Amino acid sequence: MAETRTTAEIVAQCQALFDDLEFTHSRRWKEAAPGRKVVGYLPVYVPAEIIHAAGMLPLGILGGGENLEVIHGDAYYQSYICRIPRSTLELGITGKFDFVDGFLFPSICDVIRNLSGIWKLLFPKVYVRYFDVPQEFTDDVGGVYYEKELQELREGLAHLGGRPITDEALRTSIALFNENRKLVREVYDLRARTPWLTPTSEVYLVMRAGMVVPVEEHSALLREYLAAVQAEPRPMRDNCRVILNGVFCEQPPLNLVKAIEMSGCYVVDDDFMLVNRWLLDDVPTSGDPIQALARAFLHRSAETAAKYQPDLAKKGQYLLDAVRDRAAEGVIFAAPSFCDPALLERPMLESRLEKVDVPHIGFKYAENSGQMQPVREQAGTFADSIKLWSSP
Amino acid sequence: MTQRIDPTRAAGVPKAEVVKELSMLKQKDMIAGNYEALTSAPQTGRKVASTFVPGNLNELIMCFDLLNNLPEINAIQNGMRKVSGELILEAEKHGHSEDVCTYVKADLGMMAKGNLSPNGKPLPRPDVLLLSYTGCFTFMKWFELVRDEYKCPTVMLHVPYQADGQVTDNMRSYIVKQLRETVIPTLEKVSGVKFDIDRLRGYLAESAKAEDDFVWVMESAKNKPSPIDAYFGGVYYIGPIFTAFRGTPDATEYYRLLRGEIEERIRLGLGPITPEGDMKEQRYRLVVEGPPNWTHFREFWKMFHDEGAVVVASTYTKVGGTYDLGFRHDPRNPLESLADYCLDCYTNRSLPQRVGQIEKYMNDYQADGLVINSIKSCNSFSAGQLMILREIEKRTGKPGAFIETDLVDPRYFSAANVKNRLESYFQMIDQKRASAHAA
């Protein structure tokens, strides 16, 4: 039996994975057996089950973060485009992805959509797929389209891997990802109940680890983290409870999350790395696995700016539900600069919150934003005002 | 063929007296007529659909007797009339970020300020938003925002992206099914008019006629000298076919007239008409990628025609369909044809396809170079344009220029910068030529 690690030790491991722009852990996984392949993907959602069922490692790519110096990437993007595509290109051009055999670019926005084309031109030898998802959510229309898209992805990956992806393998992978999503939800639930035990700067790192390690390993890590935090008392502070929204693609620097926490906020829900809880319930492990994944997407998946909400009455409802379920006292909208999806979505969400008197603030960031003082001040004032108004 | 009119009344062409050809007058009447029909809808009882230019389903909309209101066109009109700046500020005042697409903000600002059409009368509330989602994600957010305001029925037509440079059966049948199962029933319900596929076929046949002449017009720029400017002039030529007129006899007539006028120009060896009269010397033949700036449209154009630069092909004139690549609306396969139309609009084409298309233009039109007008607002166009520039320079050996402006936000048009950039670019082409001669 392995020795029990402390929360600090677990988080230190996750921090090391986060800091490592060489993706050493993923490289080692690949080198550990001949013929292994790695498939990278960008936000916001891909069915990682299919990559896993192909025997490959799904590698979540979230840009280069605050420590990457972008030199080449800037030559490909104008100043008024967000930073994630340029830092991702920087990683590509400087060989950091030289072990990655395929890339999936999900349909989240025009920037990532077009990055798929840049990638094809710059790296003609790797498997590149733009992963489209339906914006029509009935089984017979969007469902049929999406199932065929999933089949095409399955075939593409089977070709890349040189072996078919069986239904059985898919079901096994679905079960493993169900387990992972369940654990992710447990961490989120625990954080909402006892946010002082699970600071978001830690939870974030633990979730980020899931982007670069195999799902089985990540599930073990989540279990370990859940046990460790519950065994270690930590002081409860008089913080207010907020939801962080808009951080689903380009990531804010970790220091921004820390600044929000230090200013007196507990983040009790967020939309970081939605891929790990995009599907809201367990995907059935019997029957046709492709259809099961499709139906889960159509009927039981998360909402975000990149997904159409056909029903006006339901627009933004997920956020109101989260405010209620997580007992949040306010919402902090943080969006990457120049991010059309997040910034255009924000006013619609704000108006929903205003109808039910939920306070909110908003700011923009870039993955390499350095100055945290303004954020700390803004979030601090926000927290103070919430506490003032909610005090008896 | 030509007559003089008061150009200050022509949409977006202010100032000095210019020569107007019959096609211009015809288009002006068509636009004015559509705005009149829209703004009088509350009196006439006609129903209104709002929809976007790329992938617009004008023929289908007409099958339901709906009027077609295109918010991008309103934004362009407001840009050219120099009122978009204040509309954008209005939207920003209401909490919209300075970072996002300015078409959206010009539209929302216009709604907030009484929704006045260029004829000075308010545009009616739309009865339906037809969210045909082609080539740009921002469209989806845009109509979600508009829906928030009007709370009217909204129907989505999701058009998959041509990422691998081809249209698959799956994409096509997904669109056809959406048309059959959601778009058409919604439009029937809103309009109270039963769908008649033969009526649609009739409109599509009419579209195809105009499309033939339209392509002929755009390809006339292969002549030397070019009788047209395929960008600054091109934005007028695309007017009818990209908007509320495709499928009408008016559009067919417009392109017939236009073609006749251009045939005449070729016969006489004339260059394009600019706001300052016929363009004389043509020193540079250019391909332009990206939409124009509308707030300083004339000034921008002047920077080209003053230097003898004529645009022989442009990608912006393909956002509402890539007819020059062979597509025609086809009455024999009406819904499939609408699907194919939507799928192949320029910004729905993959980046490698766009590069290939531009390269083809550079060769087919014997261009001296590529100018990219990169638009701050438009991620759909702009993200990846520096890659396009590199590829085109590499593949053709011709120099490229990169300028940055915006669509309708006057804050992002720096005339001095653009002019400097273009002047040094033209010098670069001269130098290339000189060294080619020397070699």
Ligand code: SF4
């Ligand atoms: S940060 Fe926003 S605009 Fe940039 S790639 Fe991500 S979703 Fe697109």
Ligand code: SF4
């Ligand atoms: S982003 Fe570009 S294509 Fe999209 S709505 Fe704005 S201007 Fe049009």
